Amino acid sequence: MSAALLASCGGSTSNNQANAAAGKDTCNKEQCKKEFCNGIKAADFDATIDGKKTGLYTLKNAKGTQVQITNLGGRIVSIVLNDKNGNPQDVVLGFDKVTTYADSVNHPSDFGASIGRYANRINKGKIVCDKKTIQLPLNNFGHCLHGGPNGWQYKVYDVVSSSDKELVLLMDSPDGDMNFPGNVKATVKFTLDDNNVITIDYSATTDKQTVINMTNHSYFNLNGDPTKPINNHLIYVNADNYTPVDATYMPVGKIESVKGLAFDCTSEAEIGERITNNDAAHQQIKFGNGFDHNWCLNTYKAGDEAASLSQVAASIYSPETGIKLEVYTNEPGIQVYSGNFLDGTAVGKKGIAYKQHAGICLETQKYPNSPNVKAWPSPYLNPGETYHSVCKFAFSVK
Numbered sequence: 001m002s003a004a005l006l007a008s009c010g011g012s013t014s015n016n017q018a019n020a021a022a023g024k025d026t027c028n029k030e031q032c033k034k035e036f037c038n039g040i041k042a043a044d045f046d047a048t049i050d051g052k053k054t055g056l057y058t059l060k061n062a063k064g065t066q067v068q069i070t071n072l073g074g075r076i077v078s079i080v081l082n083d084k085n086g087n088p089q090d091v092v093l094g095f096d097k098v099t100t101y102a103d104s105v106n107h108p109s110d111f112g113a114s115i116g117r118y119a120n121r122i123n124k125g126k127i128v129c130d131k132k133t134i135q136l137p138l139n140n141f142g143h144c145l146h147g148g149p150n151g152w153q154y155k156v157y158d159v160v161s162s163s164d165k166e167l168v169l170l171m172d173s174p175d176g177d178m179n180f181p182g183n184v185k186a187t188v189k190f191t192l193d194d195n196n197v198i199t200i201d202y203s204a205t206t207d208k209q210t211v212i213n214m215t216n217h218s219y220f221n222l223n224g225d226p227t228k229p230i231n232n233h234l235i236y237v238n239a240d241n242y243t244p245v246d247a248t249y250m251p252v253g254k255i256e257s258v259k260g261l262a263f264d265c266t267s268e269a270e271i272g273e274r275i276t277n278n279d280a281a282h283q284q285i286k287f288g289n290g291f292d293h294n295w296c297l298n299t300y301k302a303g304d305e306a307a308s309l310s311q312v313a314a315s316i317y318s319p320e321t322g323i324k325l326e327v328y329t330n331e332p333g334i335q336v337y338s339g340n341f342l343d344g345t346a347v348g349k350k351g352i353a354y355k356q357h358a359g360i361c362l363e364t365q366k367y368p369n370s371p372n373v374k375a376w377p378s379p380y381l382n383p384g385e386t387y388h389s390v391c392k393f394a395f396s397v398k
Helices: 013-021 098-102 271-275 283-288
Strands: 047-049 052-054 056-060 066-070 075-082 088-090 126-129 132-135 158-162 166-173 184-192 197-206 234-237 241-243 292-296 314-317 323-329 333-337 361-365 387-397
Touching: 047 098, 056 166, 056 184, 066 184, 075 387, 234 271, 234 333, 283 292, 323 361, 361 387
Parallel strands: none
Antiparallel strands: 047 052, 056 066, 066 075, 075 088, 126 132, 158 166, 166 184, 184 197, 197 387, 234 314, 241 292, 292 333, 314 323, 323 387, 333 361
């Protein structure tokens, strides 16, 4: 689907296309009385970055839910659905122009991104592939985070196909990309069904041994208003254990029980109570002013994708809007990050400055630093193999 056809709200296709081409506001005011208009215009995502074209692509379903995605970084720009009162809410943080995502002011910025090659942290940026020690670039407290300073979230994915229901993106990553070995071809497929389930399906192949660990880095705020922090959200994580970290957010290589800790979310718990009002919060919470940790999911069944996807891995719920998000995955871990480093510097959609705890990320993935901990599920990919990861964001209202 052409980006020129994807206006932020309705109107005739021909008028929208002509206006978008002319750089005009494509909003039909009468239609906006019936549909949510988030001020995002397709024309503001038509650009050339590093010699490649960017655009805005929209998935829609019969319930009126809308998911907007840009191929710059494979980023989810907005997710709009109706709340318990029938009012449309945009439940993810992001920007209204593609140039803002690319702007050095907001770099590093992972809002909504398809992260690669390796989501999360690798200790001191060192991996061993084909018996050779490889030094990756360091960009976070002396570690390699999210594929390095120019990971896939800052690159333009090729658009393989697009429709109202599905978008397929391709990253063709050369051998030596951020020092990672192997020519890697990775696809990210987004689908939206009529039950308000967004499925993100990742796959990758390589011609040399390498490591792959992809995820989506959307910041969710189910209040629909990022000026209201996610502290009121109720969180559930189907995990009895987590991986504690040191002061640089690097896992120390141990798996420990969540029992008796702020990390025990096996029953719904208010996020604010766990990360800001917990007088007994031990050092793990104090390190980062909130959650920035990997939980070891009870749902993971090695080698059995269907079984892994059959149970809820985690969920969040906003009592204000009644919107609930359930996460399903075939991955062993989920990194819960409560937006601790948001400081108001990034100004997003509608001119809102994103302050601390304005959003929460639920990143399905291999455990952080798993290339260097042999006992953990392996992130290694060899020639002839196919990496496959699935994340489902299932929305409902109660």
